[in-house]
Amino acid sequence: MEEFFTKKRVAIIASSGGNLYYLGGKDTAKLLDELLLQIEAAGMVCTSLQFIAAKASMDNIKDDTQAELYSWDEQTKSPAVTVVGTIAEVNKEATLVDKEIAEKINHGEVDALIFMSADPNGANLHTVEAAAKKKLPATGTGGTSMATIAAKGVNVISTSGTTGTTNRTRAVTFITSLSKHLGLSYRPIIGKSATNNQLEQSSTSAYKRINLRGMMLSSLPGFIAMALILAISKIPGLSGLSEVFDLMINALPVILAVVAAKQVAELEEVSIVAGIVAGVLSVKGGIIGGIFAGILAGLLVQYIFRKCVEWRFPATTVNIAAGGIAGLIAGLAVYFLIAPIALWLGGEIRSLIDFLVSTNGVLAGLIAGLLIWPAIIGGVYHAAILPIVLLEMEKTGNSFLGAVDMVGLVMVSAGITLANIISPRDKGEAAVAAPGFAINMGFGTFVEAAYPFMFSNKMIFAGAIISSGLGGLLVGFFDVRGTAYVPSFMAPLLSNNATGFIIAMVGSLVCSFLITFFINKISRKNVKTMEPKKTSNELVG
Incomplete structure (x- = not known):
């Protein structure tokens, strides 16, 4: 218990917002989980919470819009829904929570604040005034509200708009700013281990998440879709779909690049955008080029994202830089350097298969059939055979x-x-x-x-x-x-x-x-x- 009180204590003051509503705010549980995960990674604890979650964007709010009020449950040390009703009823109860948090600040029980689409002149008035008196460090998103909070005297150490952000990138940006200000060691959390539920640090796990088997299996639906188009195009009267088949072939490197970037970076939409940009530029390199571009984009997304956050760029700019620049660098590297090699390598593998089959197809099929069960039982299938299957399908479906x-x-x-x-x-x-x-x-x-x-x-x-x-x-x-x-x-x-x-x-x-x-x-x-x-x-x- 003594250790709990030596940790820096954070208060989260937020609402589901207007623009924020469409960028993660409507999924309150996921937004708060991500934020609490990063708070824990920095060795801090959340002790206060006021989150007004409306069932519609605050830009189009009405008095009878349904909403929920989340506050901090001291017993379970987790968020809990304490009020459900119209937005007017929830705002009324939120004012009471606002006064409670203000009292905690006045008694020195809060060390830092995170604001997201807050209401400094309404539901969060007392908290903002108390934070201003104590000069507590604060960070957050919501251009208008954060400007008002700063004008009221709160020590805003970093701020940003909401556009282009995600739950994860906002949380990482907030906690990076607070941890640097408070002198705490912090490395962003990228995910939870599937085996032991322990947290994985992004600095050590990015390379470990490079898993060709996982990338191939996740991309398989795209190859099956291409095969279906090929089959349909053979139906009399539907031969025009052969052009769609050619388009699908060009889409395969993009699919693989997106999957690879997302699995390596795990930064939600940011890594997806980087993968798309890199994949489009790597089309000439085939699926090998797409995989390489996606992996490189994923690694660069993490590096650029971390650097931009350390340099205290606004969260929107961090996302644009990480997703756009990482995708461009990876894609251009493949386009100018890797594509010819990747294309040649894929062609050679396909040529070897074609040569073996054309030389003695019966023997080749017999050997493949005899070996395929030992291969899948021994774990070789997904690592060696599946990639070759996808390489073959890349050209012929x-x-x-x-x-x-x-x-x-x-x-x-x-x-x-x-x-x-x-x-x-x-x-x-x-x-x-x-x-x-x-x-x-x-x-x-x-x-x-x-x-x-x-x-x-x-x-x-x-x-x-x-x-x-x-x-x-x-x-x-x-x-x-x-x-x-x-x-x-x-x-x-x-x-x-x-x-x-x-x-x-x-x-x-x-x-x-x-x-x-x-x-x-x-x-x-x-x-x-x-x-x-x-x-x-x-x-x-």
Whole structure:
């Protein structure tokens, strides 16, 4: 408890605002969570809160507009809704909270203030007057209100408009200004760890967030959308969509750049804008160029953002500089330096796949089919195979390895789960297998549904690899290009050879089904044989 009182105490005085309402103010819980996260990172604590959250922008407010009043709950040490009603009723109660916070300031229980779209002549009058008397440091957004607060004598150490800001960038700007003024050590918090709920510091985690697997998986819907356009363009009368397909190809580097920038920087809209700017300039570099541009943009966003905040730029300017300049630098670097290399590298990888398939497609498909299960179980699939699939799809909308994925993983998993629905080793396995079969057939994913059966029986595991090899062989024989991650009935429509793809899909599914079916039959028979027979005395007893 003693440590609590040695920390600098912050009061948050705010409303959902006019312009702020559209830039995070209407999601009060998220706005306050972000702000409290940064306050904690600086070693400070929030002890006072008055937040008037209206259900509409304050620019269009009416007396009967519904609103809520958030104040600080001393018991839970967190924000709590204390009043719900019309804006007039909430403002009346807010005046009482305003007087309470003013009393805390007068008694030396507040060390700094954060204002957001405050009302210094109304609901926050007493707090502003008390802060002016104590010369407490204050920061905030809202051009008009902050100018009035400063004019009333409050020690405003930094101020900014709301335009172009986000919950995160505002919070980081506020706490950076206060921590520098109060002499506190502070590094912005970028997120919460998914594993242990501990805070990650941006200075050490930006590079750690570079995850090619995550970027590829997040961007996959864009590739599937492109494949759908390709399939639709083949329908008689819709050939004009081929131009849309070409446009979609050019959009892929932008998609990857945006995803990469957002994952690396984690600065919400700012990193998204930087990714778009960088992605547009990296189109000539293909998806490799887009990934490189996005990663570089994400790293630069964080660096420029941090520097601008340290130099006490207004929050709006910080966002513009971080998003715009970071995107430009990253995009121009790819445009002039990296694009030719990235384009060449992507072309060479595709050429190698095409060469192997054209030389001996049956052998190439067989090897790919035999290796794809060990690859996904060993964690190699998403790191090596998926990027190659996307590189193939970048030019043609479908992929040789994508077809092997569908027949070797999805259909084999479907066959194994189907066998365990029809002829399970015990009744409980049917219930486990049914959802997996439905998802594999309906969505073209969730191959992990076969794991419980493969790992519990080596023969089923071997059967999966054999079936996958057969499917890959058929893909090579029919020279199929396709994709997974789509419903099984739709997959042939997205391929270059619908008939060949159907044969390959059915072949691997039937093969894995039959192998699993007969292994389950044998297993059940062995269990029955091993059961001890009851004697005549036991039967009578």
